[in-house]
Amino acid sequence: MAVLSYIEAARLALAEEMRRDPMVWAVGEDLGRGGVFGQYKGLIDEFGADRISDAPISESCIMGAAVGAAMMGTRPIVEMRFSDFALCAVDELVNQAAKARYMFGGQTRVPLVVREPIGMWRSSAAQHSQSLEAWYAHIPGLVVAVPSTPADNRALLKAAIRCDDPVVFMEHKNLWPLEGEVPDNDEVGTFGKARTVREGSDLTIVTWSACVHTAAQAAETLANEGIETDLIDLRTLWPWDREAVFHSVGRTGRLLVAQEAVSVAGFGAEIAATVAEHMHGALKAPVRRLGAPRIPISYAPVLEDEVRVTKDAIAAAARKMVNDR
């Protein structure tokens, strides 16, 4: 076990996969100098400018070209810098990458990894802070990964690179410096396999990405009050680990979903609805969602904080669910 940061773990995964498979290459703006957050730092020295490729400010061509390059047998990783900028390349991702294999009757495959850093990152404001994972979960053909730890970032990025279908890989900007243990073995993650962060019998909290850590703090607080949380980190939203959630709710009888994204039509709705459909009889309390209000994200810290799902909000909601017996 080595201790690595979330960003180092991603760099390691990239380097390992690029060594393993000469068809893997990355392209995006400023990658030659390490990328905007340093996710590619140093890689150009080992792999050269063809495989750690700079790009013009052409998001739709970065994505579209990657689709063509993937159909021709290479395995491109495209860097969107901020997930918000991927909105300049939605036709390429949703109409082209996601549908090519199906639309052409299985004649081709699009092994493409789209790295989209998501989430609030102090005072980045409305166009650099969004979390739109629900959008991509809604699109047939796309895999959606939302890692929350260094170990998962490495394992899931490796899985994404080896996946023969397009993967929207959403790293949370606030997690870059987060440190954690990363196994020394060459572990490759499994899509659709949730992680139980802690076990408990009073309620189930389902979450993903950076919100996992907020929820873990809330669970700590709750534990001190004698409320035991079964905390589930979904890791991927498509596929998502329904069985793990059903199993947990079957034991706790209570589901709380916590998400950073806007709650309305967020992925939390899918989880809550699915549990309500399939586990109605097992519920001791109504399912419950927490998420951002339906407002753009502000620049001023005090206003930005208004959309945050806090540890206290999670603990309060959990408390209410458990105590309203």
Added chain:
Amino acid sequence: MAVLSYIEAARLALAEEMRRDPMVWAVGEDLGRGGVFGQYKGLIDEFGADRISDAPISESCIMGAAVGAAMMGTRPIVEMRFSDFALCAVDELVNQAAKARYMFGGQTRVPLVVREPIGMWRSSAAQHSQSLEAWYAHIPGLVVAVPSTPADNRALLKAAIRCDDPVVFMEHKNLWPLEGEVPDNDEVGTFGKARTVREGSDLTIVTWSACVHTAAQAAETLANEGIETDLIDLRTLWPWDREAVFHSVGRTGRLLVAQEAVSVAGFGAEIAATVAEHMHGALKAPVRRLGAPRIPISYAPVLEDEVRVTKDAIAAAARKMVNDR
């Protein structure tokens, strides 16, 4: 009361609003010749080429220019032709139009109507058939309208044109020829006000757009079996009429949501989750969703039909909910 088709009702609304307000104008490809479905036929003769304006094949500029023109006090209606092509203009709609008013601290407004014809239209295949209303409902700043009748198409399009915020106006391509009574008065619709299509006490079916008609047929079948449906047409998804749904489910104790869109992370999840959160105690059966499987839409009719939510599927699901007492 005059009988008009869905497409005629839209043309009427447009003409009425353009006569009323000289700042209203429409822009899109081929509008001068009436638009791809004839939604603008004849309007250029009355309003001229400046107000029924052709456009280059430049979706991102059609949308982006409309944002600028709206901030300068005009009221543009942009025609996206197929909602699928609006994916070439997502930055302009989501990062710019939806956020400008907020991001600039209320200094400006973006009175913009984005017409996005949605839905399956025999053998239009993967890139001309999508229903992505859930995406826009997830975006703060956007209104989402999904009319199902000629009367609503007229009244809601007029409301959209008069709205001072951006409205994503989704007409269903299969409904263009649908005829229905349209009031002679100058009725302007209200966003967030659902329509009760038929009343019943056994279960509530919530739906919108073309699926309303499929659900109505199912309700007819169910009625013959003695199952009375409270059928609700939401008309708009943001805002959506929570109170109407709560009120109905309060009486029936059963909620079935039917949608043409992909079920996973579709707007039906929002409705089912909300009802499960707030009306748990009133439910006689688990909430239930019907929607398309998570596959792209095929060209071949037999394959295209595999993603359709049919009258029979709705009736079967309803029957099961009512009979599993």
Added chain:
Amino acid sequence: MPSGEPVRGSNLDIDRYVARFRAMCRIREFENAAIKAADEKLVLGAIHPSIGQEAVAVGVCGNLRRDDIILSTHRGHGHTMAKGADALAMMRELFGRAGGTSQGKGGSMHIADFEVGMLGANGVVAANINIAAGAAHAIKLKGEDKVVVCFFGDGAINRGPFLEGLNWAGVFNLPILFVCEDNGFAATTRTNAMTSGDGPAARAEALGIKAEIIDGNDLVSVDETARALLDEVRRGTPRFLLARTYRLTGHTSSDPAAYRPDTEVQDRWLNDPIEAVRRILQTAGIPDGDLQAIWDEAKAEMQDAYETAKATDWPEKSLAYADVQDIGDPRQGAF
């Protein structure tokens, strides 16, 4: 600029041009059969015939290897056939039947045949430009000597991907030939009315891609110019070809094209690219009977394709769930 066999006059490479004449007749008759099927509601989706533009497809693709790559547009039948796709499989695709090139899942607007290097038509105007640049990018990364040809229309030059894709090809020096088929129209709109500046070639050159402008209805100049440009492309320089032509039918098979005078269309029919080749071959001494026989054969072949497609079964329903993605249950949450 043209190189290779001189073809006008006495020592015309007759076999070459007879073969191209046949290819053009086959495309023309494929389109005619498809239009008939659409009128009869046997082909249910919209189709965009390439009648009048056959010389571009045949002239360019006639200079490609089987392992070279092309990408096309909504108006893609001609390109696809010219690259070597099977007409019956294509017809079955349009009919949405089993054995279609894409198993009936794509239809006309997504016609594709990866076996012959045809990476797909596209329902989104100009979307193929970026994808084509990427295909060429992969070829360069792999060190292969294939080339990519990207066909698009004059309306596509007003979408962002035209700038982004051509700039990309120039920056990375990719083996790609951009072929703009200027047929004067973007759906019901005369393209020049919505285009500022001197058009496709001027834009390409401003993006660092040298351009040639030719009469796209003249098979000989398409053939010779394409051959010369593809030589350069194969050596690693992206190039641009603007082929002026005319869309003799409506935008789709159901478009009466009332927005243009009949006289204009009648004049353009006098410039039918197939008749032009026929005249060249007649002058070169081929008996017209032989040429008419070739055309009749093409017609018969496509009528057979129509009948066979019509008699073919629908695809297996289970195919609806095939080739979505390797993981995840597509039925989840649906019914």
Added chain:
Amino acid sequence: MPSGEPVRGSNLDIDRYVARFRAMCRIREFENAAIKAADEKLVLGAIHPSIGQEAVAVGVCGNLRRDDIILSTHRGHGHTMAKGADALAMMRELFGRAGGTSQGKGGSMHIADFEVGMLGANGVVAANINIAAGAAHAIKLKGEDKVVVCFFGDGAINRGPFLEGLNWAGVFNLPILFVCEDNGFAATTRTNAMTSGDGPAARAEALGIKAEIIDGNDLVSVDETARALLDEVRRGTPRFLLARTYRLTGHTSSDPAAYRPDTEVQDRWLNDPIEAVRRILQTAGIPDGDLQAIWDEAKAEMQDAYETAKATDWPEKSLAYADVQDIGDPRQGAF
């Protein structure tokens, strides 16, 4: 091409240039104060200083009426001040405080002041180009005689909106001046390494927008060229101005810009546009003490702005829910 007052030599319009010198000093010192605040974590979001590019903002905006319109980029402080926005309100916006131009909701990358016709910086490169074309479109539809100026960088010419927006302006003949500030860099990348062809002006002309190329660090030529172009624009012809300049700081205030040699930057400092104006005014007989006093005043003003902003309250929390949209409850489903 330049028109109006001759300014070099004896009969220099002194007051005009003293005013512009002051405007440039104020921008420079605003940026310096903002950088200091960012270093001290008083300004929390990223800021993109325009140090070294002041002559473009001041030279162009100095020829605009208050009711004319500008749109800017992530590097928008200079343009916004040059158009007449209040420096203290801007500083408060960067600090995220009450009384900011956008009430603290937008910050540096969304700086805007609609009162003075500044319709916003933009966090998305090139997104302002289409919006600006639309603003000009509205002006034309309303029959007003305002003009729009759209500022963007050399990196923005590789995004689709550059093509779509310029084509739009040409097709509809809109009153808009596109100003490309070529500072040689797109973030950490030398723009020319990722740009094919002859650059911004060549692309603009291929799109039917006539272009002028000038030294953007020479206030006089920016002023005179902009004045001449804006005359044409006001008469209804879109025009393009390419201003060559240099970004003297890093991309953001926290970018050490290690990707370029110090010597390059040192050389460029010798071409500081503010010092150039100072020299012109000295030659024209203005005592250097007077000029230094103007600069010192600017510095004092911005230090005050910094202190005042620092002492200003945060915005009311309730503002988070204001100005979302007129209907719908934004709290629904959240907590």
